[in-house]
Amino acid sequence: MSETSPGDVPRVRGKRPPQGDPVVDRALALLSAFDAAHPSLTLGELARRSGIPTSSALRLAGRLVAWGALERDAEGRFTVGLRLWEVASLAPRARGLRQVAMPFLGDLEEVTRQHVLLAVREGGDAVLLERLSAHAAIPVLYSVGGRLPLHSTGVGLVLLAYAEADVQEEYLSRPLLHEPERTPVSEAALRRTLADVRREGMAHFRRKVPRPIVSVAAPVFDAADRLAAAVSVVVPQEGADARVLGPAVRTAARAISRGLGARRPLGPGR
Structure with missing residues (x-):
């Protein structure tokens, strides 16, 4: 039998962890918030359209900006990043x-x-x-x-x-x-x-x-x-x-x- 440390969160096979959606799902939700009618979003709009709390949206968006999937302009608005287009072009x-x-x-x-x-x-x-x-x-x-x-x-x-x-x-x-x-x-x-x-x-x-x-x-x-x-x-x-x-x-x-x-x-x- 495997041991579980005090800080581990028990997982149930086939189900999401009780603390929320997996990080990758939330990151994809942020990217899905953009469409032809909404190519540029404020943090508030990004959080609202993705259904993710603002603090979590800011943290995840920052990671995506660092990787290049998103870009942020001088006014703080987010847009889809060039790195994402580069990867998508390989399909x-x-x-x-x-x-x-x-x-x-x-x-x-x-x-x-x-x-x-x-x-x-x-x-x-x-x-x-x-x-x-x-x-x-x-x-x-x-x-x-x-x-x-x-x-x-x-x-x-x-x-x-x-x-x-x-x-x-x-x-x-x-x-x-x-x-x-x-x-x-x-x-x-x-x-x-x-x-x-x-x-x-x-x-x-x-x-x-x-x-x-x-x-x-x-x-x-x-x-x-x-x-x-x-x-x-x-x-x-x-x-x-x-x-x-x-x-x-x-x-x-x-x-x-x-x-x-x-x-x-x-x-x-x-």
Whole structure:
């Protein structure tokens, strides 16, 4: 039988220690307090959004600043640190994909002179890995590293259409709203849209606010014939020609797929 010193806190297998969450969980809670709408936080905001007492938040934030995961400006506000970005950039799922995709995304941006997006699915969202934008491109809602709704974006529709059946059913069972209009999504209509995407091998998405846009997206596959990503263009609705955009996006998606080692035909109805 092992001995326990007076200062030791008894642990129960499978349960957290009685004195609170593990330090790593609290540190992750601090990092999770940041998002696209809150890129900079005061200590009070950091404590409130993470649910951690201010004294503990200050201590943990100090450790994260020392390591480089957070930075603190002269006014005392915290932001995500460059060291965290350096580590995140090593993620194999994104690194190899971006390296292969970038030349073809650049070609697509030259053709459209607007926005070109590369995204992957992470849980119930699309995560934007890369966005190339021309100088005169229209404003868009999402930035690199941000999460996009699967049902309200071109890349999202592709990622959802080619997701596993159980993933689709779980997603479709939710109450969904179109973003940013906040109007309800018809489950039946979304099912028909996903079937069209799979049949055509491409998604066409239109949004009216904050200004009318058209997004055309296509799937990217890897060497194991699995969906790896989605690539799209986002252009103003006026003057958008699907006869030009569709083949251009499909050509880029096929080229990226071949670069990843995909061998099967990549046409509609795949």
